[in-house]
Amino acid sequence: MDLSQYLEIFIDETKEHLQTLNDQVLIMEQDPENIDTVNEIFRAAHSLKGMAGTMGFKRMQRLTHDLENVFSEIRNGKMSVTPDIVDIVFKCLDALEGYLANIEESADEGTEDNEEIINLLNAVLDGSTVQPDEPTPTLEAIATPVAEVATTVSDGTDKRKFLQLPIADFEINAMKEAIANGMNVFGVTVYIQETCILKAARAFLVFKGIESVGEVIKSEPSVQDIEDEKFDFDFSMFIISEKTAEQVQKVIANVSEIQEVVLEPFTPEQAQSVVPVETVATIEEEKKPAVEEAKTESTNETASEKKKPTADAKKKPVVNRSVRVDIEKLDDLMNLVSELIIAKNGLVSVNAYEGGSQTQQFNEQIEYLERITTNLHESVMKVRMVPIESVVNRFPRMIRDLSKKLNKEMELIMTGEETELDRTVIDEIGDPLMHMLRNAADHGLESTIDRIKKGKPQVGTIRLDAYQDGNNVTIEVTDDGAGIDVEKVKASAIKKGAITEEQAEMMTDKEAIDLLFQPAFSTAEKVSDVSGRGVGLDVVKSKIEGLGGDVEVHTVLGEGTTFIVRLPLTLAIIQALMVEIRDEKYAIPLNSIVTVEDIPTTDVKLVQNKEVITLRGAVIPLVRLDQVLDSKPLEEDPENLIVVIVKKGDKQAGLVIDNLIGQQEIVIKPFGKYIYIHKMFSGATILGDGEVALIIDANTLV
Amino acid sequence: MAELTHSDEIKQYIVTKLGNEQYGIDISYVDNIVRMQKITRVPKTQPYFMGVINLRGEIIPVMSMRSKLEMEEGEITNTTRIIIIRPEQNALLGLLVDEVREVVTLSEEDVEKVSYDNGWDDSNFFVTGVGKYKDTLISLININGIIDD
Numbered sequence: 001m002d003l004s005q006y007l008e009i010f011i012d013e014t015k016e017h018l019q020t021l022n023d024q025v026l027i028m029e030q031d032p033e034n035i036d037t038v039n040e041i042f043r044a045a046h047s048l049k050g051m052a053g054t055m056g057f058k059r060m061q062r063l064t065h066d067l068e069n070v071f072s073e074i075r076n077g078k079m080s081v082t083p084d085i086v087d088i089v090f091k092c093l094d095a096l097e098g099y100l101a102n103i104e105e106s107a108d109e110g111t112e113d114n115e116e117i118i119n120l121l122n123a124v125l126d127g128s129t130v131q132p133d134e135p136t137p138t139l140e141a142i143a144t145p146v147a148e149v150a151t152t153v154s155d156g157t158d159k160r161k162f163l164q165l166p167i168a169d170f171e172i173n174a175m176k177e178a179i180a181n182g183m184n185v186f187g188v189t190v191y192i193q194e195t196c197i198l199k200a201a202r203a204f205l206v207f208k209g210i211e212s213v214g215e216v217i218k219s220e221p222s223v224q225d226i227e228d229e230k231f232d233f234d235f236s237m238f239i240i241s242e243k244t245a246e247q248v249q250k251v252i253a254n255v256s257e258i259q260e261v262v263l264e265p266f267t268p269e270q271a272q273s274v275v276p277v278e279t280v281a282t283i284e285e286e287k288k289p290a291v292e293e294a295k296t297e298s299t300n301e302t303a304s305e306k307k308k309p310t311a312d313a314k315k316k317p318v319v320n321r322s323v324r325v326d327i328e329k330l331d332d333l334m335n336l337v338s339e340l341i342i343a344k345n346g347l348v349s350v351n352a353y354e355g356g357s358q359t360q361q362f363n364e365q366i367e368y369l370e371r372i373t374t375n376l377h378e379s380v381m382k383v384r385m386v387p388i389e390s391v392v393n394r395f396p397r398m399i400r401d402l403s404k405k406l407n408k409e410m411e412l413i414m415t416g417e418e419t420e421l422d423r424t425v426i427d428e429i430g431d432p433l434m435h436m437l438r439n440a441a442d443h444g445l446e447s448t449i450d451r452i453k454k455g456k457p458q459v460g461t462i463r464l465d466a467y468q469d470g471n472n473v474t475i476e477v478t479d480d481g482a483g484i485d486v487e488k489v490k491a492s493a494i495k496k497g498a499i500t501e502e503q504a505e506m507m508t509d510k511e512a513i514d515l516l517f518q519p520a521f522s523t524a525e526k527v528s529d530v531s532g533r534g535v536g537l538d539v540v541k542s543k544i545e546g547l548g549g550d551v552e553v554h555t556v557l558g559e560g561t562t563f564i565v566r567l568p569l570t571l572a573i574i575q576a577l578m579v580e581i582r583d584e585k586y587a588i589p590l591n592s593i594v595t596v597e598d599i600p601t602t603d604v605k606l607v608q609n610k611e612v613i614t615l616r617g618a619v620i621p622l623v624r625l626d627q628v629l630d631s632k633p634l635e636e637d638p639e640n641l642i643v644v645i646v647k648k649g650d651k652q653a654g655l656v657i658d659n660l661i662g663q664q665e666i667v668i669k670p671f672g673k674y675i676y677i678h679k680m681f682s683g684a685t686i687l688g689d690g691e692v693a694l695i696i697d698a699n700t701l702v
Numbered sequence: 703m704a705e706l707t708h709s710d711e712i713k714q715y716i717v718t719k720l721g722n723e724q725y726g727i728d729i730s731y732v733d734n735i736v737r738m739q740k741i742t743r744v745p746k747t748q749p750y751f752m753g754v755i756n757l758r759g760e761i762i763p764v765m766s767m768r769s770k771l772e773m774e775e776g777e778i779t780n781t782t783r784i785i786i787i788r789p790e791q792n793a794l795l796g797l798l799v800d801e802v803r804e805v806v807t808l809s810e811e812d813v814e815k816v817s818y819d820n821g822w823d824d825s826n827f828f829v830t831g832v833g834k835y836k837d838t839l840i841s842l843i844n845i846n847g848i849i850d851d
Contacts, residue, residue, distance in 0.1 A: 339759055672754065673763075676747045678745065681744070
């Protein structure tokens with residue numbers, strides 16, 4: 001068997017465990033007395049160690065081993081949590097993440113021993129009452145997620161299924177020989193948790209573990225069948241080992257998602273009597289006392305920690321029935337759905353063109369088809385959706401580190417982690433969000449002393465709120481810090497030569513704040529490690545716009561700043577308003593449209609030689625799309641203008657069009673290569689009649 | 703151009719007409735030939751691009767060969783065709799021509815190579831050579847030349 005096929009599982013699970021560790025250690029830092037947290041950490045560390053060991057990552061195993069020891073001391077009350085310990089633990093977690101990164105890249109943990117961290121961990125242990133080098137065997141046994149429950153389940157069936165295995169003569173001979181050589185023979189039945197997805201992988205890890213301590217002489221189902229996942233949730237085997245029952249049991253139990261391991265010494269004599277399957281029942285009778293003995297023995301061992309199994313059961317999330325799918329397959333599916341929508345639009349437009357000469361039934365069928373394609377599209381989209389949790393869950397740890405580094409007290413409050421976004425967006429959004437949080441921590445929040453002086457709460461608050469808003473997802477990053485000092489921004493821009501003093505005077509606050517998004521601009525007076533290298537906000541902005549979203553800033557001097565990021569739910573299919581300019585059709589994405597207005601030409605005013613209209617008290621600049629698009633000029637101006645009011649953040653503009661066609665679901669298609677495309681077009685789409693229409697990115701016109 | 707220097711090489715060309723001239727397009731680049739269809743204008747693009755068309759759900763830019771070769775614009779007639787070429791694995795490009803005539807096979811000795819240092823002007827950069835076929839001359843189009851702009 002090849003271990004590499006389980007590497008992916010290992011990586012995924014290690015990530016999960018590291019995340020748990022990070023989360024829990026943060027909680028522990030706040031609440032050092034919480035024993036549940038310590039237990040949780042201990043369990044995660046232990047599983048990590050077991051997994052690393054199974055996969056042969058010795059350095060990683062060693063580090064987790066020491067980490068585990070520290071927590072076993074804490075758990076036993078022999079040591080208490082100090083800020084120092086927390087720092088060391090975090091360092092240790094970072095080192096583990098380093099190993100993981102190496103493994104992900106090259107399937108090898110690398111050569112970094114992290115001796116320093118190990119020494120630190122051992123120093124912590126030395127400070128406590130126990131020898132650090134002495135692994136605490138009882139604890140390890142306890143921490144295994146395996147419940148040492150009764151060997152028979154309540155309905156009376158014997159859990160020792162291995163007793164029912166038919167055994168061939170040569171196998172008995174092998175056992176006899178082994179015993180003669182002073183080895184132990186064990187019968188084992190392993191029960192895998194029913195929620196486990198990759199049973200075969202678990203079974204494989206069990207076999208792998210056993211191979212390290214002994215030899216399997218028989219298994220049922222066969223190794224091949226187990227590999228092919230042709231078994232229920234249990235399998236039985238006989239093994240020969242030099243080790244004791246406890247040791248072997250521990251090895252098996254180290255594999256996660258194992259419900260239970262039933263293991264007993266086995267003698268060839270038993271085997272002989274077992275051979276005829278019919279007689280099993282009677283033999284059971286005779287064997288009972290032996291079982292009882294074994295049972296008491298093992299229960300004693302874990303008696304002190306009986307609460308463990310239940311706690312563990314609670315911790316393991318109930319795994320949903322799910323399938324891993326390659327993202328490319330989903331893309332293919334999405335493309336097919338897009339094609340279907342185009343075909344459907346074709347049918348709809350044929351029907352409209354025929355002018356109602358079709359029967360009522362035909363119309364109904366088309367409407368039905370429309371409903372189905374819309375639902376299908378939604379379902380496929382949902383499949384691609386991932387909660388943003390997978391991105392934001394590393395932020396609490398980051399803020400905690402920043403807090404230490406910057407010597408500012410701060411806390412991060414996150415809401416809406418369950419909000420979902422398209423997978424492609426999720427992959428890209430992590431860095432921009434991190435930038436914004438760092439900004440909030442470094443530039444936004446004042447130093448603790450300043451806060452006290454200003455009479456603000458000593459601990460600064462950074463919020464990250466995510467929520468769905470129509471076809472968009474909004475993520476807000478808010479701090480209750482000093483706010484952006486517009487004058488300071490202007491002064492800095494002048495100093496950098498980005499603007500002149502005259503320009504600065506003319507600027508509105510909003511325009512000044514927009515300067516922050518210019519490349520190579522930073523208001524930080526001191527360049528710090530954390531942020532303030534001048535790269536940041538411009539990268540944030542371009543990345544988010546690249547995803548079809550936008551960023552906006554609200555700030556109140558002295559009270560704080562909010563960055564608002566809006567992202568589209570999906571990238572491929574959007575709702576758009578179809579418009580006509582002369583005889584050409586264009587699509588304007590619905591999410592940037594505020595309203596459509598009918599404006600008498602006489603209402604158009606000139607301000608600084610630019611056309612504007614006044615709408616509900618707001619002055620809105622007009623954009624003559626026909627001019628922007630180099631269309632044929634009209635012979636005479638119409639009496640009324642049809643104006644599509646679009647927005648970008650707070651700013652609005654009115655796009656003048658000739659005709660409205662209506663709302664339509666459109667599929668965004670890329671332009672081919674070689675042709676130059678002005679940035680006002682975000683793509684093209686194919687209409688129902690097969691014609692191509694360009695999609696106008698209203699953001700570029702505001 | 704490099705491939706034309708190989709000795710005893712035989713290539714097939716699609717012969718197209720632009721005005722009174724004949725142009726040959728290496729058949730190995732050609733994906734498809736379609737009739738004239740509605741071309742959607744793309745504002746602010748290069749002047750020799752007429753716009754984009756929809757070919758089986760894909761958006762493909764269409765270039766006017768007349769415009770690219772600095773000839774005056776011709777009329778769209780019944781014989782006007784769009785030759786869809788595939789210069790690269792995942793990229794298609796349409797070339798608008800007045801007419802598609804035939805497929806010819808030319809061997810290396812039928813082709814006179816163009817050398818740019820003896821009096822050819824820039825507009826001929828899009829031509830790799832001139833092929834002799836029966837009594838006519840066919841300018842062979844340099845695909846890399848027309849896309850590399």
